[in-house]
Each structure stands twice: as C-alpha cells, then as structure tokens.
Amino acid sequence: MNTSLEEKLRKKSIKPTAMRLLVLQCLMEQNRALSLNELEVLFENADKSTIFRTLKTFQENYLVHRINDGSGAIKYALCDDDCICSLEDNHIHFLCTKCEKTYCLKDTPITTPNLPNGFRANFANYLIEGICSACS
Amino acid sequence: MNTSLEEKLRKKSIKPTAMRLLVLQCLMEQNRALSLNELEVLFENADKSTIFRTLKTFQENYLVHRINDGSGAIKYALCDDDCICSLEDNHIHFLCTKCEKTYCLKDTPITTPNLPNGFRANFANYLIEGICSACS
C-alpha cells in the first residue's frame, strides 16, 4: 500500500525512509498546507530537525512548496506532479482566520499584472485571508 | 517645515512626538517599505521597542500598513490618506531579490479572483519577487 508512496518519492529522486513516507502520507491525507509545528505534533516520536530536513529534501526535489501565509510559521504543501515551482506553478493560497488552516487554490491561477517599467517578476506569493467553507 | 509632518500625524489622531516625526519623515523620504531593523539602524540613538511602538501606533491609526514580503522581517509603508486598510486598499507589493528593497505598487490594483464556494475574502497579500528597475 505504501508502494504508491514510495513510487511518488522515487519519481522525485528521493530515497524513501520511514520518516519521509510518514510525512508524505500525512500531507496527502490532510490535503492542505501544514507547518513544521503541526507535523511535529502529529509525529511526537520524531525530532523536529528530522522533519525539518525531510521537508527541506522535499522542497529541493519539488515534492513540496513552502507557503508564507503570514501566520508566523511557514507551511508546506504537496506540489503537482509536474511542478518545478516556477512562476507559472505559483497559485493562490487561502488562510482561514478562524480555523487557521491554509489551502492551495490550484484551480485559481494567479494572473500576473503588468509591472511598472523595468520591473521583472520571478516569483509570486498571493495570499488571501478570510473564512473557509468549513467555517462559514 | 515639519509642520506638514505634524499635520499628517494629527489628521490620523496621532500625537506628534520627536520619534514619530522622525519615523514619518523617514518613511516619506525613502518612499518604500522599511523594516523595524532598517529603522533601528537609521536611528541608532533610539530604542528598538520605541520604534516598534511608534509603528504600532501608526498601524492602529491607519498611517502605515504592514507588509509580509517573506524576507523574515515585516516591512512598513505609508498608507494613502484615505486608507482604512480594507481589502479594497490592499495592493501589490514588490520585493527586489537583488537590493532587498520592497515597494508598494499602488498603481497596480489587486484583482480578487473568484473563490471556491463558501470561501470569503477579507484581506489579500499579493507579493511579487523579482528585479526592480534600479537593479535591472
């Protein structure tokens, strides 16, 4: 059953370890962005730095992207299979101010505006705060 | 000459003190978003917490808005005269990854996208990273 998880890791050239499989599984199940702290709570037996390094490895191999939602803690969410975390892959994120959960709105692409003369865009972080459907 | 500065403070119901006038003047001259740390360096004789509280007072009275540009430190920039920091007042910010300076792109309004069912927006933080005109 975790064969599919292992596959997902291998496809991104990440050697599957117990910790990595657990973190990946968790991110897939939750289907939202999680902070290091949230993962730390879920895996009480694992060390924070191990989870941190797991996420770092995931980032470096485009398995997750980091999200700055202004909550104070960076959140991490799974990338699409073909993601290379370029400007084109950037999408809107939504932070619910009630439940504090952060979601990827991958169906809501970012429209990049015309910038003033001489400005060139390389990366976009578009965050919307509000109330999510579950909290409405 | 700082009469106009005092006026600006009074219009926002902020009592003008020496520190407040200096910070306001600095924000106006620089015409960009500044971090607490940057201000601390500019006013070496003033205490960090004093500047912090100055900015807090400015925020509470809609004289400045805080910007999360992912640099690790919050930046502060002057609001427009009639700003109440609502969703409508939100605008795009630009962080130059070369000079690390952050600018308000007030002429580039944020277009709020259609959100999934049940999601309601209250605040938007749209940051673009890239190279500014000065660094091109």
Added chain:
DNA sequence: AGAACTTTGCAATGGCATTGCACTCCTTAA
C-alpha cells in the same frame, strides 16, 4: 507644584528556523 497620563529605554521572553555534532543505520566494495 503635584497628580495623572503618555512616551521611552532597558531587559527579558517566546516562537520559529536553522545548524553542528555525534550516533545509528544502510549500502557497497573488497
């Protein structure tokens, strides 16, 4: 001047990201 309130300076705290070091575990080549 004296009381009451505001502003400031100093020092401490707390949260989160990050890293050095040593130990354990796994892979591989002799």
Added chain:
DNA sequence: TTAAGGAGTGCAATGCCATTGCAAAGTTCT
C-alpha cells in the same frame, strides 16, 4: 562476511525577529 563510507536521525545550541513588563522620564492639566 566484514569493514568503510555515506545517509539519516536525535539532541542541543544558536540566531533572528516580534513582543512585553517594568521603571524612569516627559507631558498635560488642575
């Protein structure tokens, strides 16, 4: 099979930034 080398992990420490308690200094008002 075994020893060496490399990868992964746990622990503890560090650094940076935001924030706050408390007392001193300054202001306002009577």
